[in-house]
Amino acid sequence: xxxxxRPYRFQWKDLGDIELGRPNLGNTMxxxxxxxxxxxxxxxxxxxxxxxxxxxLLREAGHEAGRELCxxxxxxxxxxxxxxxxxxxxxxxxxxxxxxxxxxDAEILDFTLTVSExxxxxxxxxxxxxxxxxxxxxxxxxxxxxxxxxxxxxxxxCWATGDRTCRFRAVAVSGAES
Amino acid sequence: xxxxxxxxxxKLRQSIEQLTLGENAPVLETPEExxxxxxSLVEAFNRYISLVDEARSFVAAxxxxxxxxxxxxxxQVAAPFKQLHAALQHLTWQTGQVAQGDYSQRVxxxxxxxxxxxxxxxxxxxxxxxxAALREARSQVRNLEGIIPICxxxxxIRDDGDSWQQLERYISxxxxxxxxxxxxxxxxxxxxxx
Numbered sequence: 001x002x003x004x005x006r007p008y009r010f011q012w013k014d015l016g017d018i019e020l021g022r023p024n025l026g027n028t029m030x031x032x033x034x035x036x037x038x039x040x041x042x043x044x045x046x047x048x049x050x051x052x053x054x055x056x057l058l059r060e061a062g063h064e065a066g067r068e069l070c071x072x073x074x075x076x077x078x079x080x081x082x083x084x085x086x087x088x089x090x091x092x093x094x095x096x097x098x099x100x101x102x103x104x105d106a107e108i109l110d111f112t113l114t115v116s117e118x119x120x121x122x123x124x125x126x127x128x129x130x131x132x133x134x135x136x137x138x139x140x141x142x143x144x145x146x147x148x149x150x151x152x153x154x155x156x157x158c159w160a161t162g163d164r165t166c167r168f169r170a171v172a173v174s175g176a177e178s
Numbered sequence: 179x180x181x182x183x184x185x186x187x188x189k190l191r192q193s194i195e196q197l198t199l200g201e202n203a204p205v206l207e208t209p210e211e212x213x214x215x216x217x218s219l220v221e222a223f224n225r226y227i228s229l230v231d232e233a234r235s236f237v238a239a240x241x242x243x244x245x246x247x248x249x250x251x252x253x254q255v256a257a258p259f260k261q262l263h264a265a266l267q268h269l270t271w272q273t274g275q276v277a278q279g280d281y282s283q284r285v286x287x288x289x290x291x292x293x294x295x296x297x298x299x300x301x302x303x304x305x306x307x308x309x310a311a312l313r314e315a316r317s318q319v320r321n322l323e324g325i326i327p328i329c330x331x332x333x334x335i336r337d338d339g340d341s342w343q344q345l346e347r348y349i350s351x352x353x354x355x356x357x358x359x360x361x362x363x364x365x366x367x368x369x370x371x372x
Contacts, residue, residue, distance in 0.1 A: 081275065085282040098287055100268035114264045116287070128252060157260070161252055164261040 010064060012072045028095075031119060038120065038134065055133040062134035066141025076146050080106050083146055095119065102167075109147060109172035112156075113139075114165045121159045121166060130158035132166055143170055182209040183216055190223060202234075203227045229255040236263075245270060269295070276302065315354075322352050 018027050038058075045054035070076065073090055074083070084101060091099045097115040104111050116122065121131050132155045140153040153170040157163035179187075186208065193203035205224050208217050233256035239247035240259060245267055249260040265288055272295065275283050281303035285292040326348075327336040334342040346357040361369075 081280040082282050085284070088284070088286070092286060100264070100286075101271050101283075102264065102267035103271060112267075114268065116261075116264075126254065157249070157251070163249070163251070164257045165264045167264065 010068065012068055031095075034119060058133040059137035059140075062137025062139075063141040063144075064137075065134075066138035066143075067145040068141075069138075070142045070145035074142070074146070080104075087142065091115075097122075097166075108174070109143070109149065109151075111143070111170045112167065113170070114167045116165045118159065118166050124160045127160050129160060130155045131160045132158055132168075135166065136168065139168055139170055143172070147172060149173065179213075180211070182211070183213055186212070186216065186220065190220065193223070193227070197227070197230065202231060226255075229253050232256065233259065240266070279306075281306070322349070 042054055042058060045057055049057075069090075074086055076083070078086060084104070088099045088101075091097055097118040100114050100116070102112045102114060115135065118132070118135065120135055124131065136153040136155055140151040143149075143151045143153075149172045151170050151172055153168055155166060155168050157165065157167040159166060186206065189206055193206060196203045205227065206220050208220050229250075232250040232253050236247055236250055236256055237259050240263055245263065249263050250256055269285065269288070269291070272283050272285055276299055281299050284299070285295045288295075328334070328345070329336075329342065333345050335345055335348040336342050337348065343351075350356055
């Protein structure tokens with residue numbers, strides 16, 4: 001389906017005026033409610049399609065969210081070091097997680113980072129399966145919007161596999177432009 | 179209980195004692211004919227000591243400062259050490275960034291270490307700002323150093339472009355100083371009380 005024929009395409013303004021709409025309940029809610037939505041959605045996608053397709057759809061949604069967040073909440077004109085510091089602050093202030101860089105190669109755009117107290121998975125029962133496909137897409141979307149290059153992001157360690165912190169490796173696809 | 183099972187139980191007890199002493203415990207073998215519950219217990223114990231061995235080797239590398247040793251995957255015995263490993267990797271990266279002059283990074287939620295590290299980065303950043311201001315100030319002052327050619331009669335100063343400037347103008351142009359004109363008592367006497 002071409003872009004023009006899509007019945008709906010997300011825009012940042014679709015998030016609405018939360019201050020106006022929730023003058024009493026405000027801008028925050030329980031993490032459990034967020035997870036309730038994500039994991040029931042995952043469950044339905046798993047059953048309607050397959051675990052592989054569900055993972056891919058969640059990754060794609062995360063990618064779109066990451067790109068929109070980057071373009072609407074981050075200053076993409078900052079140099080890499082400043083951008084990383086800003087990203088760390090924004091993820092923390094939005095209570096998404098505590099991002100920490102472990103390795104970075106600015107030449108080939110290869111980053112290893114961890115997210116502790118992750119919104120999606122920290123505290124989940126240990127199942128032995130990584131569950132952060134949405135996060136993978138989210139991180140990829142942010143880096144792609146910043147650098148203009150597509151990224152491959154894979155979760156190396158996950159809370160749900162007993163690793164206490166989620167570790168991701170994000171690498172720019174060499175030679176490609178988004 | 180068969181003698182072979184009793185022997186196995188005894189080995190199991192010895193292995194647990196070895197573990198409590200911080201020693202490596204050998205993997206136990208079950209005899210062919212063995213009670214199912216006992217077999218399950220020994221298998222679970224073998225899985226546990228394999229995880230402990232993995233964790234111990236990883237922690238030993240970590241304790242010696244070797245961060246390149248990858249944390250054993252799917253090993254919950256080592257989980258808190260993996261968290262420590264991740265924190266140390268992050269601090270190593272942060273230190274590298276500071277060494278390259280990047281003072282924009284901060285360490286969060288690593289207890290007292292965060293406070294100390296962030297204070298150090300703030301202090302280094304402040305030191306660099308002060309040094310830059312000092313360099314700037316010195317560059318201003320340096321313009322007034324050395325030999326300045328001055329007219330012995332009218333006190334005008336010759337600048338780099340070979341033109342002669344009033345003393346006040348020259349000093350104002352080459353320093354942060356400005357002049358406020360007044361009359362000293364000697365000149366006042368000479369000019370107004372003749």
